[in-house]
Amino acid sequence: MGTLSYGMTASLDGFVNSADGTFDWGTPDEEVHDFILEQQQRIGTYLIGRRMFETMRVWDEDDFVAGMEEPYVQFTPIWRAADKIVFSSSLEDPGIPRTRVERSLDIDAIRRLKSSSAKDLEVAGPTLGAAFLRAGIVDELCLYIAPVVVGGGTRLFQEGLSLNLTLLEERRFGSGTVFLRYGVLS
Template sequence: MGKLIYSGLTSLDGYIADATGDIDWAAPDDEVHAFVNDLQRSLGTYLFGRRMYEVMSWWETLDLEGAPEVARDFAEVWRVADKVVYSSTLAEPVTERTRIERTFDPDTVRRMKDSADADLSVGGANLAASAIRAGLVDEFQQFLTPIIVGGGLRFLPDDVRVDLELLDEHRFTNGVVFVRYGLR
C-alpha cells in the first residue's frame, strides 16, 4: 500500500505561485534540490493536474548535457515514474509512462493507493485540494521559502481541516525550512 504525498515549495505565507503566476522565487538551490530528489525516489506515480503536468513535463526532454548533477538526478527520478494527468482538455500525453484521466475520482485513487508498491504524489494545488477534501492525502511536505508574496495560488485549500503531527523538519543554509506532517 502506498501513501499519497502532497509536497511543494511555497512562500512563507503559503503560496506556490505569486499573484502574477511567477514561481521563480521558489527555485531550489542545489542543496534543496538534492533533498527534494531524495524524497522523490520513493515515488512510483505522480498525479498531476494539467497545468502542473505541463510545467513538469519539460523534465522528459531536457537536454542534460552539462546540466548540474541535481538536475540530471531529478530528471531520472521523473522519467522512471508513472504519471496520471487529470485533464478534460489535454488530448494526449507528451511524456512517456503517462495516461490521461478526464475526471478525478477519489475511489479510483484509493484503489491506486491500496495496490501501489510505492508511494504516490499529488501535484497541482487544485488537484491536491480535491484529494485533501476527499481525505486521500496521507502526508504533507512543505518547503517554506524565505519570501512573502502576498497573494497568488495557495498551497493548501481554505475550506478543510486536517489534524496533523510533525514527522520531520530540516533547515537549509539558504533559509528554506522543510516540514513534513502526517495525519494524526
C-alpha cells in the same frame, strides 16, 4: 501499500506562485535539491493536474535536460521512471511515456491504486491537492517553505480546508528553506 503525499514548495505566506504566476523564488539551491532528490526516490506515481504537468513535462525533453546544470539534471531519471496520471478535461495526448490522462477524479480508483502500489504516490498542485485532501486520502504533507513573502498568488491550501496534523519530520537548510512533513490525522 503506498503512502500518498501532497507536496510542494510554498512561500512563507502560503502561496505556490506569485500573483503574476511566477515561482522562480522557489528554485531550490543545491542542498535543498539534493534532499528533494532523496525524497523523490520513493515516488512511483505522480498525480498531477494539467498546469503542473505542463510545468514538469520538460524533464522528458532531452534538449531541456541537456541545458540543465548539475544537480538539477539528476531529477530526470526519477521523473522518467515514475508513472504519471494527469487529471485534465482538455489535454488530449500527454506525449510522453508512462503518462495517462484521466478526465475526472475517481477517488475510489485512487484508493485502489494506493492500496496496490509498492511505491509511494505524490499529488502536486493546489487544486488537485485540495480535492485529495477533502476526500481524506492524503497520508502526508511534504512542504518546502521558502524564506520569501510574495503577497499573493495561488494558495497552497484552498479556503475552507480544515486539517488536523501531526509533525513527523522537520529540516532546516542553510538557504533558510524549511522542510516540514506532517501526518494527516483528519
